[in-house]
Amino acid sequence: MQIPSDERDGPERWPLVTLAPTRLLAWPRWERPDALERLVAVLEPAIRDGFAAVVLRFDPEEDGLHLDSDTALERFFAACADAFGDPSAIEALVVDVPLVRGELRSLAAAVDGLVDVGDRDALELARIGLAPLRTAAEVATWRTRHGEPGSLAPCLRAALCELVEGTALWLGGPDERTARDLAASLEGVIGDDARLVVAAPGRAAREARGVLLSSSLAPVIDWIDLDAVSLARAWTEPLELLVLDGSRGLPPLRRALDAWRSHLALGANVALVNDGGEGRELLLTEGLRLRSTDRGAAVFAAPERPDARLAR
Known part of the structure; x- marks a missing residue:
């Protein structure tokens, strides 16, 4: 894992990509099995169900x-x-490149806490700049302070994190809680050449709109006060990701898909949220391939060949 050379001494967050809504940093003595056992025991309240990476x-x-x-x-x-x-619910990644002092602070800025089981020198940990959590009870308290997992489904979070460039469109938009989770998840992750368009008409979306447009994502967010079909008539660019909302039932979902299928780039992702299962079956019959699913959401892949069009 590397960061651009012109950012190595700056205050930017280290570019971590995780599905979990929170992250804990640890630096165990890898050569000591007992150190890993102690670390896992301390981490248990936060990682066993995937709350923290x-x-x-x-x-x-x-x-x-x-x-x-x-x-x-x-x-x-x-x-x-x-x-x-x-351990299938546990998410872990390794940062295995040499780090100077400024880069340690950059890494610290990208996590939500530091866990220490007492086998690292205090001066080494002081360079990271975070107060350590040393017991399972302290980690449990930390979890309480940081709240429960957000409402952004991990499969959708992963699809959004893949958006380095190109355009994603969210029809209907997120609610306020999901918008906060979205802003936290994509901070420092979504590419500068990417664009997230939210089409959500009406007053009900005002809170979510305020959250996103006041967040660090604001430069890549376009909020459009149009319904799915009206917007599709004026749309001209290919979509790398289309997010559909299944909460209103199959007829509106089918109309949205019919309006937008011709705008999907080859191999684009199509995400479905707030689905009870019927929407998923509909998209499968439309020629989309299921990639992942969780929390009432699913991500599908559109055909990658121009001759493999979506069913009409």
């Missing part, structure tokens, strides 16, 4: 004397499996 520091000069970063990550998941049985 674990960002694991691995110094190639210091830790690399004992093992490589891939093996380190395998050992972490093995410790989770020993503790929890099934």
Whole structure:
């Protein structure tokens, strides 16, 4: 994982991409199995159900004397499996490049907390600039302060995080809570050449609009007060991601898909939110391939060949 050279000494957040709404940083003694056991025990209140992703520091000069970063990550998941049985809900990633002081602060700015189980030198941790959490009780309290997971489905979050360039369109738009989760999830992640258009007419969307347009995402957000069909008639550019809302039932969902299918780029993602299952079945019959699903949402892939058009 690298960051651009012109940002290496700045205050920017380290460009982490995670599905979990929060992140905890840890730097264990990788060569000590007991250290990983203690770390997993302390992390348990935050990671067992996927509330927090674990960002694991691995110094190639210091830790690399004992093992490589891939093996380190395998050992972490093995410790989770020993503790929890099934580690499938746990999200972890390794930052395994040399870091100078300014970059440690950049990494600290991209996480929500630091966990220390007492096996790192206090001066080393002080360079990170975060007050450490040292017990499972402290992590549980930290979780309470940071609230429960947001309402943005992980599969949709992942699809939005993939948007480096091009345009995404969210028909109907998010509610206020999802908008806050969206702003937090995509801060420093979505590409400068990307554009997120929200088409949400009416007064009900005002709160969500205010959240997004006052966030760091404002430069890439366009909010349009038009319904799906009216906007489609005037639209001219291809979409890399289309977000559909299934909460109003199948007829409006079908009309929206019919209006926008010709605007999808080859291989574009189509996300469906607020779905009880019927919408998912509809999209499958329309020639879309299911990629992932969770929390009443699903992400589909459009055909990647020009001769494999969506069904009409």
